[in-house]
Amino acid sequence: xxxxxxxxxxxxxxxxxxxxxxxxxxxxxxxxxxxxxxxxxxxxxxxxxxxxxxxxxxxxxxxxxxxxxxxxxxxxxxxxxxxxxxxxxxxxxxxxxxxxxxxxxxxxxxxxxxxxxxxxxxxxxxxxxxxxxxxxxxxxxxxxxxxxxxxxxxxxxxxxxxxxxxxxxxxxxxxxxxxxxxxxxxxxxxxxxxxxxxxxxxxxxxxxxxxxxxxxxxxxxxxxxxxxxxxxxxxxxxxxxxxxxxxxxxxxxxxxxxxxxxxxxxxxxxxxxxxxxxxxxxxxxxxxxxxxxxxxxxxxxxxxxxxxxxxxxxxxxxxxxxxxxxxxxxxxxxxxxxxxxxxxxxxxxxxxxxxxxxxxxxxxxxxxxxxxxxxxxxxxxxxxxxxxxxxxxxxxxx
DNA sequence: TCTGGGGTCCTAGGACCC
DNA sequence: TCTGGGGTCCTAGGACCC
Numbered sequence: 323x324x325x326x327x328x329x330x331x332x333x334x335x336x337x338x339x340x341x342x343x344x345x346x347x348x349x350x351x352x353x354x355x356x357x358x359x360x361x362x363x364x365x366x367x368x369x370x371x372x373x374x375x376x377x378x379x380x381x382x383x384x385x386x387x388x389x390x391x392x393x394x395x396x397x398x399x400x401x402x403x404x405x406x407x408x409x410x411x412x413x414x415x416x417x418x419x420x421x422x423x424x425x426x427x428x429x430x431x432x433x434x435x436x437x438x439x440x441x442x443x444x445x446x447x448x449x450x451x452x453x454x455x456x457x458x459x460x461x462x463x464x465x466x467x468x469x470x471x472x473x474x475x476x477x478x479x480x481x482x483x484x485x486x487x488x489x490x491x492x493x494x495x496x497x498x499x500x501x502x503x504x505x506x507x508x509x510x511x512x513x514x515x516x517x518x519x520x521x522x523x524x525x526x527x528x529x530x531x532x533x534x535x536x537x538x539x540x541x542x543x544x545x546x547x548x549x550x551x552x553x554x555x556x557x558x559x560x561x562x563x564x565x566x567x568x569x570x571x572x573x574x575x576x577x578x579x580x581x582x583x584x585x586x587x588x589x590x591x592x593x594x595x596x597x598x599x600x601x602x603x604x605x606x607x608x609x610x611x612x613x614x615x616x617x618x619x620x621x622x623x624x625x626x627x628x629x630x631x632x633x634x635x636x637x638x639x640x641x642x643x644x645x646x647x648x649x650x651x652x653x654x655x656x657x658x659x660x661x662x663x664x665x666x667x668x669x670x671x672x673x674x675x676x677x678x679x680x681x682x683x684x685x686x687x688x689x690x691x692x693x694x695x696x697x698x699x700x701x702x703x704x705x706x707x708x709x710x711x712x713x714x715x716x717x718x719x720x
Numbered sequence: 721t722c723t724g725g726g727g728t729c730c731t732a733g734g735a736c737c738c
Numbered sequence: 739t740c741t742g743g744g745g746t747c748c749t750a751g752g753a754c755c756c
Contacts, residue, residue, distance in 0.1 A: 376723085377723040377724095378722075395724095509755080511754085542754090573723090573724075628750085
């Protein structure tokens with residue numbers, strides 16, 4: 323197998339620059355919801371040592387001193403730009419596996435006769451021209467190596483955004499120069515335990531003993547080691563599977579203490595998630611709600627809990643899902659805590675066309691369906707939340 | 721003062737069955 | 739006193755990624 327990873331550079335910042343070219347050359351960061359954390363940085367911002375996912379207040383001083391432009395994230399823009407990028411790649415390569423909002427694997431096996439590096443170099447130029455988004459390409463026989471290759475291509479400008487790991491004469495030297503913590507799949511927990519085993523670099527992990535790895539780690543570690551050797555353990559899967567869960571869990575700007583606010587927030591999240599559910603033609607069998615106090619406030623009492631509410635007949639009907647979210651919230655609520663977050667996960671998803679009806683169902687499915695279709699189409703035409711369901715505790719929306 | 725949000729995969733252990 | 743054992747399914751929670 324020959325695959326390439328296409329990884330967009332500083333994606334959210336690149337999207338912002340595409341919309342507003344005057345940001346070019348300036349240090350730019352994008353902030354999360356509620357302006358809490360840094361979630362994207364331009365190269366100029368990285369050079370100022372602004373870390374990824376750091377709380378904004380810890381870098382506010384640096385930003386002020388260096389005129390860093392701090393932007394509120396616009397995820398609608400990022401999703402649209404991502405679609406443009408993937409569509410462009412789809413026109414350039416026979417098979418594309420979208421792996422995240424800013425990354426895709428490309429199958430090169432079918433076009434082997436051409437030089438893979440030249441193919442990617444050409445694609446990189448076309449992508450930049452048609453979408454305005456710069457990207458880095460890494461070519462390798464496995465996904466793990468392709469990730470590493472794209473990292474090299476990003477690091478050293480002399481590669482022109484394309485690094486080819488295939489038959490690379492100094493492959494092992496390069497792996498020896500890479501900390502094992504920078505390998506895809508190795509997080510901080512594993513890093514610590516690998517270090518204890520004397521495994522410090524990507525090359526160490528490549529050459530590690532299979533049995534020892536299997537004894538000390540879940541199977542994923544062995545796969546990673548094999549992938550570093552060029553043995554494919556993560557297959558190329560161009561057809562996207564449908565979602566297994568849909569989650570909405572933003573934190574509050576100010577802490578919340580009362581049940582009523584938590585319940586109505588959970589209900590709103592459920593309604594929001596249900597839009598995605600219907601857009602993808604899915605129904606949901608369980609609504610999970612979690613509530614959590616602020617874990618950083620060690621001076622305050624801590625509490626967190628999760629509860630499930632099963633839906634008898636899997637549904638995409640917002641009022642039912644909102645009601646389930648309210649019920650789940652009530653199960654776990656404890657007074658006397660300052661809550662920072664209430665999250666909703668729609669789980670046990672299945673295809674809406676294959677859903678089963680209960681024998682003695684009292685629900686009027688076709689009426690529910692018409693209502694949701696009408697609501698979604700009005701909101702699409704006139705803007706989000708032009709109309710939304712009205713909930714009371716006792717009676718579902720009509 | 722202020723600490724992201726949306727996902728996936730894996731595993732251990734309990735429940736249950738025969 | 740002695741109290742099966744193996745398979746499967748489900749779930750919660752951990753780890754990781756972007």
